[in-house]
Amino acid sequence: MANRITIPGCWRRSAGPTARTVHPLGMKEFRGQWYLVARSVSDRKIKVFGVDRISSLEVTTKTFTYPEDFKLADYYKDAFGAARPDNQEPEEVILSFQPFQGKYIKTFPMHHSQRILADTAEEVRISLRVMITYDLKMELRMYGDTVQVIRPEGQLGG
Numbered sequence: 001m002a003n004r005i006t007i008p009g010c011w012r013r014s015a016g017p018t019a020r021t022v023h024p025l026g027m028k029e030f031r032g033q034w035y036l037v038a039r040s041v042s043d044r045k046i047k048v049f050g051v052d053r054i055s056s057l058e059v060t061t062k063t064f065t066y067p068e069d070f071k072l073a074d075y076y077k078d079a080f081g082a083a084r085p086d087n088q089e090p091e092e093v094i095l096s097f098q099p100f101q102g103k104y105i106k107t108f109p110m111h112h113s114q115r116i117l118a119d120t121a122e123e124v125r126i127s128l129r130v131m132i133t134y135d136l137k138m139e140l141r142m143y144g145d146t147v148q149v150i151r152p153e154g155q156l157g158g
Contacts, residue, residue, distance in 0.1 A: 017055055022047070023064045026072035030082040030135065037072060046075070048082055080111055080128075081135020093128040093136075094150040101146035110139065125150070 022038035025046065029035070034051040078090035094117065097105050102124020106116065111128045118125035130136060132152070140147055 020047075020049075021060075022049075023066075025066070025070055027051075028072070028076065028082055033082070035082045037075070039067075045086070048084070050082075078113075078129065078131050080130045080133050080139065083133050083135060085131050085133065088131045090129050090131050091152060093130055093132075093152065095126050095128070095140070096148040096150055097124045097126070097143070098146045099124060101143060 021041040022036075023041065024036060024038045026037045027034055028037055028048065036049040036051055036054070037046065038049065039046050076084060079085075090113075099121060102119070105114075105124060105126060106119070110126070111130055113127075113129040115127045116124065117127050140149065
């Protein structure tokens with residue numbers, strides 16, 4: 001048994017803060033930011049809340065039973081970043097890096113699924129098996145012209 005928590009000051013994208021009652025399932029760190037992973041009491045969906053955007057928090061005396069079949073590591077296994085799409089299958093992503101940037105990618109892999117496909121004087125080509133997320137797209141944009149997306153075509157530009 002674990003306590004429910006109420007998040008009276010949780011922000012939505014388009015409106016002001018809203019109150020949410022959730023069952024906490026775990027914490028996720030990405031890029032130095034912490035996120036609360038929780039199941040919403042109202043719609044039973046798993047949601048992710050940026051801890052820095054929670055304006056107040058109330059731990060209630062009500063309890064819930066932590067789901068035996070939920071493992072945070074399994075939940076994020078194919079995800080990149082804090083967000084994880086509900087109904088999306090992982091895809092093979094193939095990236096070609098310029099050699100200098102490729103040294104960094106080999107030393108600090110982007111994802112646990114990373115495999116090196118080619119390591120030549122012209123490129124370091126890697127494969128990832130991940131869900132296409134906003135966080136992944138933003139990561140690739142940070143590399144600028146040192147990375148080329150080979151696969152999937154056209155899906156990682158937006």
